Amino acid sequence: MGEKDFSGEKDFSGEKHLSPPRLKTRLAPLLALAICLCLLAILSLTFISSSQYSAPLLANANEILAKCRALHLTPAPPDDFHKRQQSDRWDENLGGKPVLVRNASVWTGTGRVVYGDVLLDKGIIKALARVPTSLITNATDIVDAHGAWVTPGIVDLHSHLAVEPQPALSGATDGNSPHGPVLPWLRAADGLNTHDAAFRLALAGGVTTALVLPGSANAIGGQAFAIKLRPTTERSPSSMLVEPPFGLNGSDVDVDVEARPRWRHIKHACGSSHLPFSVYSQTRMDTFWNFRRAYTAAAALKSRQDAYCARALAHRWAGLGAFPEDVRWEALVDVLRGRVKVQTHCYEAVDIDDFVRLSNEFRFPVAAFHHAHEAYLVPRVLERAYGHTPAIAMFATFSRYKREAYRHSEFAPKVLAAEGVDVVMKSDHPGIIARYLLHEAQQAHFWGLPADAALKSVTSTPAQVMGLGHRVGAVREGDVVADELGYHADIVLWSAHPLQLGATPLQVWVDGIAQLPARPVPFSPPPASSAPRTPNFDAEANSTLEWEGLPPLAPRRAGGRVVFANVSAGWGWTRRGEVTGVGGVVVVEAGRIVAAARAREGDVVVDVQGGSLSPALVSAGSGLGLQEIAMEGSTTDGVAPDPLLGGRGAVRAVDGLQVGSRDALLAYRSGVTTAVSAPLPYGGVSVAFSLGAAHKLEEGAVVQERAALHVRIGHVGVPSVSTQVEALRNHLVKGDGEFGGVAKGETTLVVETHSADVIASLLSLKKAVEEKDGSKIKLTIFGASEAHILASDLAEAGVGVIVAPVRPQPYSWERRRVLPGPPLTEDDLITTLFKAGVTVGIAPQGVEGERAMSSWAARNARFDAAWVAAASGGVISKSDAHAMASSNIEKLLGVEADPTWGDIVVTQGGDLLSFEGKVVAVISPRRGVVDLL
Ligand SMILES: *[C@@H]1O[C@H](CO)[C@@H](O)[C@H](O)[C@H]1NC(C)=O
Ligand SMILES: *[C@@H]1O[C@H](CO)[C@@H](O)[C@H](O)[C@H]1NC(C)=O
Ligand SMILES: *[C@@H]1O[C@H](CO)[C@@H](O)[C@H](O)[C@H]1NC(C)=O
Ligand SMILES: *[C@@H]1O[C@H](CO)[C@@H](O)[C@H](O)[C@H]1NC(C)=O
Ligand SMILES: *[C@@H]1O[C@H](CO)[C@@H](O)[C@H](O)[C@H]1NC(C)=O
Secondary structure, eight states: OHHHHHHHHHHHTOOOOSSOOOOOOOOHHHHHHHHHHHHHHHHHHHOOOGGGHHHHHHHHHHHHHHHHHHHOOOOOOOOTTGOOOOOOTTTTTTTOEEEEEEEEEOOOSSSSSEEEEEEETTTTEEEEEEEEEEGGTTTOOOOOOOTTTEEEEEEEEOOOOSHHHHHHHHSOOOOOOSSSSSSSHHHHHHHHOTTTTTTHHHHHTTTEEEEEEESSSEEEEEEEEEEESOOSSSSSGGGBBOOOOOOOGOOOOOOOOSSSSEEEEEEEEEEGGGGGGGOOOOOOHHHHHHHHHHHHHHHHHHHHHHHHHHHHTTOOTTTTOOOOOOOOHHHHHHHHTOOOOEEEOOHHHHHHHHHHHHHHHTOOOEEEEEETGGGGGOOHHHSSSSSOOOOEEOOOSSSOGGGGGTTTTTTTTHHHTTTTEEEOOOTTTSOOOOOGGGHHHHHHTTTTHHHHHHHHTHHHHHHHHTTTTTSOOOOOTTSSSSSGGGGGGGGEEEESOSSTTTOOEEEEEEEEEOOOOOOOOSSSSSSSOOOOOOOOOOHHHHHHHHHHTOOOOOEEEOOOOOOEEEEEOOOTTTTSSSOOOBBBBEEEEEEEETTTTTOOOOEEEEETTTEEEOOOEEEEEEEEEEESSTGGGEEEOOOOOOOTTSSOOOOBBBGGGOOHHHHHHHHHHHTEEEEEOOOSOOOOOOOOEEETTTTTOOOOOOSOOOOOEEEEEOOOOOSOOOHHHHHHHHHHHHTHHHHHHHTOOOSEEEEOOOOHHHHHHHHHHHHHHHHOOOOOOOOOEETTTTGGGGHHHHHHHHEEEESSSOOOOOOOOGOOOOOBBBBTSSBBHHHHHHHHHHEEEEETTEEEEOOOGGGGGGGHHHHHHHHHHTTTTTSSSSHHHHHHHHHHHHHTTTTTOOOOGOOOEEEESSHHHHHHEEEEEEETTTTEEEEEE
16 A cells, blocks of 8 residues: 555656645735736736636735745744743643742753753743842742752653553554555654653653654654643643644645744654564665655655746746645655755664765755664764764664664764764653653763763754754853843753762753642752763773774683772672772782782782772673574574463573673673573573673583573463463462472572562462462562552562562553652652562663563663662662662572672772772682673
């Protein structure tokens, strides 16, 4: 059907128009019209015979002339835009009062910091820095920030909010149409679901504006729209749109031909995302042929319009007919007229090169390449794009999930910024959860993107790239630059400097309307009130470029004695009672710390600049060790049978173990030295292994061949959840295979599930089996997004929980009841479980909590743990959070760890659970080595 729909070229050659333009009747003064008609008639009669004269044409002449003159206008705000006193989005019903945020540190979005006050009124920023007392009335709401940080609202350049609403239910996923590779006439605005649970959560992360794009299953997926995330009085998708194009209400795009048009947006996609739609599975050659075919059709229509207008403007009306228009191609014609922001999903150098060629062939600029995992390798190609160098919209560390993302580097933002390319961090929500978009900027900063560029990457830069830089992404007003009045009153007041781990909005205003329940601002100056001092990664970034994105990652093994100097009496490392450094010096020999030793000649000396030693982290339940690239079957262990229902028993992960994957080595280099992985996707017997091992037979490579027995219970349709629970009961009662060890209380049973209802069934089942057998079953819940509902029951039953992903999201119905935590609720899932006395572990954030899609995120365990502590409001200490990412996981997954043999991570410049520390070495007593990283 798509192919048939596509054959637009044929339609152009004839006079067929799907939707002829509806020319608006104007209320021009009758006199002027009469004069005009007379003049036209005279002119026409001069050049054409009276037989060609047509009355309706003349009646339209002014319309046509105005339309033709407007064809060459490019988008811009009206001249008096910055003089406005009230926002077009202001809604008195939702926030009547002006707001004064007093004594704030305002990061303005322009690279400037202003200390002072911000006045919001009628949806715009009215004053900044020193607010004249005349503007403050007794109706003004005053918020004392006590010096805390204020930034513009977070702007997300790439979101599927509302078109892929949560919890995902059938019939409500409007991200992609399967009806053809080229669909420029589709509009995301037509599919916005106003009930997406993610709106409120994203607002709680400070996100105020998002560009909602169609998905990437088509070469041209359709038109995108910018929205504000706040609820509106009208409760409609239309009322959420920011500066929608004038023609949205009709088929005539530029209804008001006198005004400068507004920016439109369109989604294009290169590469292999089309593949899941087998009907439209395309090679790259097909995709680019589709682009060229579509733009050839649009260019033909454009030149017919231009020829038509050349005649009209010369008053050669004879036989002119109607203005050439085709509702299917008008959006691409507008691209060719430079009126559309082209947002293009392209991953690899080949895609980027192809698309740059396309932009030059058809002469249109590219607003941004999205994902663009290889853009940092080809900056010269980016410069060759038509018009200007596109911005690059990226993830921080989300990568290697498919071949196209294999060469991504965490240094890409740093490298591109140094090349002068505009860097944007984006969510691709729900790829990365919109609520945590700022964390992408924080990570980019950690890996070398300068602080200012990092904050701009989620505020002013995306705002400019989407053509809304005059409205959002900055905190500005007339006091500073006379012509900049009227910025939207979208600001966030933060609990800490926004580049600090765990920084949380205290309040978010959108269009001047407060979006969160009021929370007290910490009275003393907020902790961590400046950006973190991040490590230097120049050498690593250079090596990445030298190796085209695949630098060698294997650690350098130090043979003799290694001395770590300038070790701070840092947290955690004395826990084992075996570390006795002298003056901050720690001496290691054959992988063991030598008590009270001093450095001597010939030692390898590492200056850790006040860094620390801490027990290494352990990764739970990812695909580490079973895959290199999750979506490339040939690089994985493959699909193991379901131990619960397959009838073939449980297979052992150790038998398919692959060591040395890039994700494994990157995790190792971030202080995660052991992983416990179960067969994918259902479960089986997990293995605990060292991420730094060169091969499986190396001493200490396999830490424990059989850790726990893993099964998965959840909604799959057939068989039912009840059938799955019944199967588990039968296995435990019969004690068959690996389940025998579970029933006897020897083997740990790990059940991957999210629903509180399933967890409740499991607690009942455990009790029943224990009462019958007189045993004590070791049960761990993995996933557990709704476990807070049963916190005290879990504690009472002695059942531990591994929270996966570490920050739950209502992806599906089974996980809809998430406890969002501050600023929406006082506690979150982890603090609730912790307070109830449940043993808690944390697993990588990953994507949708799918184990196979979380290996890339294992490296972020140190930041995830730090975040748990920071977000708990003092309930969970750093060392408790550290245990959740290390010893608790071992305990919960049946790994019998001897603490004196555990790995120790050495960090430079700061500790492991911070943005300051750089992992420089792993001391491994078990393997008798020191790995220098
Ligand atoms: C606020 O000020 C107005 C005008 O100055 C005055 O009429 C009104 O009574 C004041 N309201 C309060 C609650 O003080
Ligand atoms: C701003 O807040 C800080 C921290 O509470 C305080 O030290 C400072 O005096 C305040 N400044 C003003 C002008 O109120
Ligand atoms: C569409 O129509 C509605 C209702 O008349 C109006 O409020 C809105 O401004 C129009 N939108 C555009 C983009 O013209
Ligand atoms: C990295 O490369 C740049 C550019 O070639 C060079 O100026 C810089 O010195 C290098 N830095 C390191 C640490 O290798
Ligand atoms: C420890 O740090 C100081 C100050 O930076 C430095 O001078 C000294 O060389 C360092 N010690 C070693 C052994 O690297």
